Amino acid sequence: MISFNKLKPALLEEMTEGEIVKCLKELSQAFTQSRHKIDDVYASPKHISSYASFYLPTNMYKMAFLLKQLPNELIEGIKNSTVVEVGTGPGTYLFGLLEELNCEMTSFIGVDHSPLMLKQAEKIHQSLYPCSDITWRSDIPKLPGRKTYIFGNSLNEMGHYTGLKLVNRNKADIVICIEPGTKSSFKEMSSFRSGMIKDGYKVIYPCSGEGECPIIKLDEDDWCHQVVRTKLDDSIERLSQLIKLDRKTMPAIIHVYTKDKVENNRKYQVVRLVKNIKHAFLWEVCFEDAGEMKLVRIELMKKIYKKKEVKALESMSTGYEIDFTIDKKIESNHWRVKLTPEVLEKIVNKK
Incomplete structure (x- = not known):
């Protein structure tokens, strides 16, 4: 710049x-x-x-x-x-x-x-x-x-x-x-x-x-x-x-x-950083499901990430696309998840 x-x-x-x-x-x-x-x-x-x-x-x-x-x-x-x-x-x-x-x-x-x-x-x-x-x-x-x-x-x-x-x-x-x-x-x-x-x-x-x-x-x-x-x-x-x-x-x-023929392959959009608590990050993501836009709260357990990864996640912003696997559906709109390796690498390296 x-x-x-x-x-x-x-x-x-x-x-x-x-x-x-x-x-x-x-x-x-x-x-x-x-x-x-x-x-x-x-x-x-x-x-x-x-x-x-x-x-x-x-x-x-x-x-x-x-x-x-x-x-x-x-x-x-x-x-x-x-x-x-x-x-x-x-x-x-x-x-x-x-x-x-x-x-x-x-x-x-x-x-x-x-x-x-x-x-x-x-x-x-x-x-x-x-x-x-x-x-x-x-x-x-x-x-x-x-x-x-x-x-x-x-x-x-x-x-x-x-x-x-x-x-x-x-x-x-x-x-x-x-x-x-x-x-x-x-x-x-x-x-x-x-x-x-x-x-x-x-x-x-x-x-x-x-x-x-x-x-x-x-x-x-x-x-x-x-x-x-x-x-x-x-x-x-x-x-x-x-x-x-x-x-x-x-x-x-x-x-x-x-109006171009460009595919929108976005997965989950981080729309809110809800809380950073002792054991987890709580975020809210927006995504499309069968033509309907939905909001879900996700929980990322800190214990599964390395120190530098936790530090990178602490500086996360809204507006980024992420992807993850679902470990557990605590409720229909509250999931415990694990970020994919590709997404985690991007966050850590600020790409």
Whole structure:
């Protein structure tokens, strides 16, 4: 991922660390407490530069996390399409794709309503990715051929209805959504999921099928989201500490849809880390059974794992696919299981 030191020469404004910290605190307040001030901070080159210096490199980790969950044939489908990011900001997820896939032959289009964000994205593009085919614009163009659309923290702003119209009007082949990991965002994304399935799209991530979400069906006071855990570059970590904002653990709601003939072979999706008790890990997983999406609590006994394996399991996140054998069905929705060797190796080696 990009470090702050690498980004610094590509920012719109040359700023001291103190100025960046001040602007980041104001941005954080606008995002969480004073939404009416967002347009004001987006009109300031210093705030845009500060946003790019901190939120761009940390949000890029979400794209890296997602790509590890996707089948290779879908990734090839992304690389062989024109990729459009709606609400690109300073180019966050387009640059994330470039960093992870080295897809220099892919054409990209970044769309944003903020002229300063586009100006910032263009400067980073020319400074760090000068050979990449990226166009920056304020509107969504009509495009021929295969298309991948990315919604980066923009669906929750425009609403699911507008998002569905945009997808259908532009005949998207692949749709990626990376949205805030909040309860309100989950409600919006659930409506979007229902609409996408109705319009003929398959869910590739996070669900293993197109059945009704069991969290909604059971009317649980919870929401399905992923948690992206990162190890920050020292320069980003320092900014994080100065503004007292944790970016090592980032909740997000990430969905991927396609009309391509891609098989969804996902087994069990970890949706909740219930408890870490003395003798076991208690997790909740979602899976498809005869066309129905179900939730089951699983119990992993610590005594059967080595010390380094237990340590790795302690840092597990929601959003990962796992597979296991069932040792005992304690109840119909509570199983004692053993992870497959392949899954355990991936968790230990953080693949």
